[in-house]
Amino acid sequence: MIVSEIMTEKPIVAEVPGTRNDLLKLLVKSNITGVPVVKHGEKTFAGFVTRQDIFARPEEEQLALIMRRDYPSIGPDADVREAATLLLDYGTTHLPVVQDGELIGIVTPTDMLIVVEKNNDLTPVIDIERSTCAPIYEGAPLSVALITFKVANVSALPVLDGNARLTGIITDRDIFNQSVIDGAVVMSDLGLNEDADNISWGGLRNVMKLWYEVSKIELPDIPVREVMVRNPMTVFSRTPAAEAARMMRKNDFGQLPVRGPNDNLIGMIYDVDVISTILR
Numbered sequence: 253m254i255v256s257e258i259m260t261e262k263p264i265v266a267e268v269p270g271t272r273n274d275l276l277k278l279l280v281k282s283n284i285t286g287v288p289v290v291k292h293g294e295k296t297f298a299g300f301v302t303r304q305d306i307f308a309r310p311e312e313e314q315l316a317l318i319m320r321r322d323y324p325s326i327g328p329d330a331d332v333r334e335a336a337t338l339l340l341d342y343g344t345t346h347l348p349v350v351q352d353g354e355l356i357g358i359v360t361p362t363d364m365l366i367v368v369e370k371n372n373d374l375t376p377v378i379d380i381e382r383s384t385c386a387p388i389y390e391g392a393p394l395s396v397a398l399i400t401f402k403v404a405n406v407s408a409l410p411v412l413d414g415n416a417r418l419t420g421i422i423t424d425r426d427i428f429n430q431s432v433i434d435g436a437v438v439m440s441d442l443g444l445n446e447d448a449d450n451i452s453w454g455g456l457r458n459v460m461k462l463w464y465e466v467s468k469i470e471l472p473d474i475p476v477r478e479v480m481v482r483n484p485m486t487v488f489s490r491t492p493a494a495e496a497a498r499m500m501r502k503n504d505f506g507q508l509p510v511r512g513p514n515d516n517l518i519g520m521i522y523d524v525d526v527i528s529t530i531l532r
Contacts (some may be wrong), residue, residue, distance in 0.1 A: 256328035270315040270500035295354040322394035325350040336530040368497035378489035385520040390477040420480035
C-alpha cells in the first residue's frame, strides 16, 4: 500500500506571511493541533507548525519565525512503511505529503490505523512495545494531573480509585472542560473575541493547556474524578493489534487502557504504538 491511498487530501493549511494570532484562530476554529504551512497564494510547502511551537515562543508574532522549516515530509508514491517510520522516528502526529515541492495531502496516525486493520495484524497488544503509562489517583487535584502530563510526556492518564481499580481516563482536554473554565475569558485573553461565533469549544480546549502553562494561571482546586471520562473503553492484553486499531479509529481515540488477566490495569497503548506493527 502506498501513501496516496491513505492520505487526507486538501488539508487545512496556514500561509506565510502570517501571524501568531492568525494561526491560533485557525487551530481553534478547525479543532486541530497543527497545520502544514504554504506560501501565500500557492501550494508550495514551507514547513509545519503546531500548538507547541506557538507557546514555545510566546513573544514571537510572525508565523515564519515560529514554524519549523526542516519538518519531515513524504511523497505520495512512498510505501506506507516509510510513512510509519517517519512518524515514529520523529515522534510526530502529522506527516505532510509533498510532490514536486507542493503540498497535496497529509498523513496522521489515524490514517495509518487503517493499514493495521487491513493487514489483519493479530499481534497481541501485550507483545507491542507500549508508550509510558502514568496512572493517577481519582482524588488528585487537576494541577497534579497537569504536572503528571508534562513530566511523563503523555497525553492521557488512566485514573485509579483507592483500591487501584481503573475508574476512568483523563486527557489534557478533559481538564479544560466547559464546566471548569470560562471559555469567554480565554478567548478574550487570546485575542479571539471578534471570532466568537465561529469558535468551537473543542478547538479552544486544544490550546488551553499550553496557554495555561505560559500564563501561570491556577486551575480550580477540584479532583480528577470530577472531569474524567468514567468507565473508559479498554483492550485486554491478548487483544489483537488489528482490533485495537479498529476501536481507536472507529471511536476517534488516540489511546486505550490495557487490562491484564485479572482485569487490572497493566498499561496504555497509543495509536503510534499500534502502527509500529506495520514495521514488523
